[in-house]
Structures are given as structure tokens and as C-alpha cells.
Amino acid sequence: MEKIVSLCKRRGFIFQSSEIYGGLNGFWDYGPMGVELKRNLKDFWWRRVVHERDDMAGMDGSIIMNRAVWRASGHEETFSDPMVDCKNCKARHRADQLPHKNDETYCPNCGSRDLTEPRAFNLMLKSYAGPIESDENLVYLRPETAQAMFVQFKNILETSRKKLPFGIAQIGKAFRNEINPRNYTFRSREFEQMEIEYFCRAEDGLALTDYWLEERLKFYEDIGIPRPKIKIHDIPDSERAFYSKKTYDLEYEFPFGLSELEGVAYRTDYDLSAHIKHSGRPLEYFDDEKKEKFVPHVVEPSAGVDRTVLALICEAYDEEEVADGKGGSETRTVMHFHPRMAPVKCGIFPLLKNKPALVEKARAIADALRPHMMVFYDEAGAIGRRYRRQDEIGTPFCVTVDFDTIGENGPENADTVTLRHRDSMQQERIPAGELKDRIATAIF
Numbered sequence: 181m182e183k184i185v186s187l188c189k190r191r192g193f194i195f196q197s198s199e200i201y202g203g204l205n206g207f208w209d210y211g212p213m214g215v216e217l218k219r220n221l222k223d224f225w226w227r228r229v230v231h232e233r234d235d236m237a238g239m240d241g242s243i244i245m246n247r248a249v250w251r252a253s254g255h256e257e258t259f260s261d262p263m264v265d266c267k268n269c270k271a272r273h274r275a276d277q278l279p280h281k282n283d284e285t286y287c288p289n290c291g292s293r294d295l296t297e298p299r300a301f302n303l304m305l306k307s308y309a310g311p312i313e314s315d316e317n318l319v320y321l322r323p324e325t326a327q328a329m330f331v332q333f334k335n336i337l338e339t340s341r342k343k344l345p346f347g348i349a350q351i352g353k354a355f356r357n358e359i360n361p362r363n364y365t366f367r368s369r370e371f372e373q374m375e376i377e378y379f380c381r382a383e384d385g386l387a388l389t390d391y392w393l394e395e396r397l398k399f400y401e402d403i404g405i406p407r408p409k410i411k412i413h414d415i416p417d418s419e420r421a422f423y424s425k426k427t428y429d430l431e432y433e434f435p436f437g438l439s440e441l442e443g444v445a446y447r448t449d450y451d452l453s454a455h456i457k458h459s460g461r462p463l464e465y466f467d468d469e470k471k472e473k474f475v476p477h478v479v480e481p482s483a484g485v486d487r488t489v490l491a492l493i494c495e496a497y498d499e500e501e502v503a504d505g506k507g508g509s510e511t512r513t514v515m516h517f518h519p520r521m522a523p524v525k526c527g528i529f530p531l532l533k534n535k536p537a538l539v540e541k542a543r544a545i546a547d548a549l550r551p552h553m554m555v556f557y558d559e560a561g562a563i564g565r566r567y568r569r570q571d572e573i574g575t576p577f578c579v580t581v582d583f584d585t586i587g588e589n590g591p592e593n594a595d596t597v598t599l600r601h602r603d604s605m606q607q608e609r610i611p612a613g614e615l616k617d618r619i620a621t622a623i624f
């Protein structure tokens with residue numbers, strides 16, 4: 181994991197938040213490469229889940245909502261983790277994550293077994309809306325995006341004119357005051373979620389849960405996380421929330437162990453019923469054809485943006501032994517991102533930076549591609565070094581403009597460039613005018 185963390189910092193993927201002040205535990209910033217990767221992931225999720233489907237509608241809810249929402253959802257009362265203190269070194273831990281030996285738990289910090297009894301610690305971060313810090317003005321930063329989709333169910337149903345089954349999708353920030361943020365960005369206090377609430381009739385709930393599990397596995401494959409790398413954990417009855425009739429956790433083998441990327445849960449009619457009860461508003465669905473009124477059931481595929489970004493980074497990271505061109509070998513660090521996820525799609529290099537005709541042509545190619553994709557123009561250092569820099573950020577294609585391109589070696593190759601492929605390191609010569617379509621097809 182250290183190598184991945186170091187590359188992420190060195191190449192501008194992820195930085196500690198407030199780093200120059202010592203950071204803040206559980207908070208992270210995404211740098212120039214990280215933000216592109218994250219956007220590609222969110223955009224592709226949105227495309228798959230909203231744009232390519234007829235049965236979905238999107239929304240973007242506020243982070244702070246009326247406190248009554250969290251009372252109705254049960255979060256104010258029960259959204260907590262069991263916390264213990266070590267009486268010896270005073271460290272705080274989640275009771276359910278303590279290591280144990282001979283059936284006895286101990287402090288992972290100092291090894292002491294002298295721990296307090298677990299007590300419930302509410303994970304919602306608090307603030308005040310308004311000038312007075314009173315109980316009346318107390319608000320929470322949402323710990324999940326889901327509730328906005330339940331609360332707006334009726335508005336969205338009416339304005340989108342959807343019929344059951346249909347879903348609402350949302351991407352947004354969520355906050356949890358995790359007792360022990362850890363494993364890099366995996367468990368943070370501020371993170372982003374990509375959530376779907378898919379509303380249906382009760383009799384379709386279980387089948388749709390399996391349907392969404394399959395859809396989500398396809399999604400991970402399409403972003404470069406192969407199916408065998410994801411373990412499906414069918415949560416047993418005894419461990420599921422009482423309202424859920426089926427829950428699958430999708431787990432990825434991170435370097436620190438198998439851990440949850442996403443949950444697909446059949447939540448029955450629990451959420452809408454709770455909001456009907458607490459708000460007194462009718463959130464039922466009326467089936468025109470059958471003349472029936474009922475509370476829809478819901479299937480919730482809930483994924484973490486940051487955890488998926490981390491999985492993409494872990495999956496892509498590779499060190500290879502390659503020929504160094506001098507008869508020996510060298511280590512190449514390469515990120516094998518799927519081209520549609522790669523932060524930069526194409527590196528563009530003039531062979532030499534002190535030849536104005538090469539520079540001008542390379543810049544013109546870069547400018548022509550910019551409206552269609554993220555490109556990186558680089559003229560510094562030997563070509564091999566420039567390729568390596570792009571390999572480290574996972575750029576799938578590199579284009580070199582040389583003397584052939586500018587017609588100095590005759591008209592046959594004029595206006596052609598070399599296109600170098602990241603994974604195979606193979607190069608081919610193609611007309612510069614074909615670049616856009618060639619790359620666009622691969623990154624779509």
C-alpha cells in the first residue's frame with residue numbers, strides 16, 4: 181500500500197487535506213489527476229445509471245436537511261458505532277473492529293486488555309443553521325445521500341411522470357464522524373456516494389435485488405475491475421438490518437484486505453413508510469391501471485466514490501520489468517487504468533522542443549483534441565522519459581510528432597504521427613487526422 185500512497189502523492193492523485201498544517205484525520209484532497217479520475221468515474225456511473233435508462237431520474241439534494249428527516253429515518257436514534265476506550269493508552273476504537281486473542285479483545289495500539297464497555301457513538305457530524313447555537317438550530321451533515329431521494333419521492337414521481345418500477349439516482353458528499361478513519365481514503369469522515377433508490381412493487385423486490393447486483397457487477401467490469409476481483413457477500417439474516425429482506429455487499433480485495441465497495445439492499449417499504457408516518461404526507465403510489473394505492477418497496481445499490489477510486493488505483497498499479505534499450509532491464513511503474521477511467525487520455529509530444537515546426541504541429545494537435553478529451557502536452561526531456569511519466573498516471577495513448585509528421589522526410593508520411601499504446605508499448609504510424617476518432621472510440 182505504501183507504494184500506491186507514494187505514487188498518488190507524487191503524481192497528483194491524492195493529498196492529505198490541510199497538509200501544510202499537519203493534515204486532518206479522515207479528510208483528503210484530490211489533486212489534478214485524482215479529480216479527473218473521480219470525475220470520469222462519476223460521469224460514467226451517471227451515464228450508465230441515468231442517461232442510458234428510461235426508468236431512472238436524477239437529483240441533487242442539499243447536504244443539510246431538516247432535522248426531522250433524521251429523526252424519521254432513525255439516524256438520530258441509532259446511526260452509531262460501538263466505541264471503546266483503552267484505559268491504558270486512552271486510544272479510541274470501534275468495538276466491532278478490535279483484534280482478539282483467545283476470545284479476548286485487546287487494544288491494537290498498546291496491547292492492553294483493560295478496555296471500557298462499548299458505548300454507542302453517533303456518527304453524524306453536527307452544525308448549526310442560523311446565528312444561535314441552540315438545540316432548535318441543530319443540523320446534521322447528511323451521513324448518506326439516500327434520504328433526499330425518499331423525501332423527494334413524490335415530487336420526482338410527479339415531475340418525471342415515471343411509472344413503477346423506476347429509480348432515483350444521486351451522487352454527492354456524505355459525512356460520518358468515523359471513530360477510526362483508516363486505510364487511506366477507504367474510511368474517511370467526508371466522502372462521496374453514488375446511490376440509487378429503485379422503487380417497485382413488493383412482489384418484485386427480491387428479483388430486482390438480484391437484477392441490480394448483476395447490473396453493478398457489469399458496471400465494475402466496464403470500469404476495469406474484473407468480476408473475479410469482486411466477492412459477493414450475501415449478508416445472513418442475523419446480520420441484516422431488520423427491515424431488509426436481502427443485502428449483498430460487493431467486496432474488493434484491497435491490499436489491506438477484502439473490504440466493502442458497495443451494498444445492494446432490498447429495504448422493503450421501510451423508508452417511505454417512516455417518512456409517511458413522521459411527515460404526515462401521502463407518499464403512496466397510485467397505479468392508474470389497477471386502481472391500487474400502496475407504498476412502494478425499494479432496492480438500494482449504494483456505492484462509494486472514494487472507495488471505487490481507491491479500488492481503481494489499486495487494480496491499475498503495476499511494476500513491470502522492461503528492456504531499457506541498452507541491453508539491460510528497468511522497472512516500469514504503470515497504471516493500467518481502463519481508457520475510459522484514465523485521467524489523461526493522450527500525451528502529446530514534439531520529438532524535440534527546440535524545433536519550432538515540431539512544437540507548433542504538436543501544439544496544434546493538442547489543441548484540436550482538447551475539446552474532446554483531457555490531453556497532456558509535454559516537451560521536456562527524452563521521449564522515453566516522457567512515456568514513463570504518462571505510464572505512471574495511466575495515460576493510454578501517447579502521440580509523437582517527428583520530422584516525418586512535418587514532411588521533412590518526404591511527402592509519404594507527412595501529417596502522420598506515432599501513436600504509442602501504454603500497455604503493449606507498441607507504436608503505430610497513423611494520420612494525425614484519425615487520432616480523435618481512434619482515441620474517442622477507446623475512451624467512450
Ligand code: ATP
Nearest residue numbers: 356366367368371373440441442443482483484487
Ligand atoms: P462500512 O461497514 O464499511 O462502515 P457501511 O456498510 O456503513 O460501510 P453504507 O452505509 O452501506 O456503508 O454506505 C454505502 C457506501 O458508502 C459503502 O459501501 C461505501 O462505499 C461508502 N462509505 C460508507 N462509509 C464510508 C466512509 N467512512 N468512507 C468512505 N466511503 C464510505
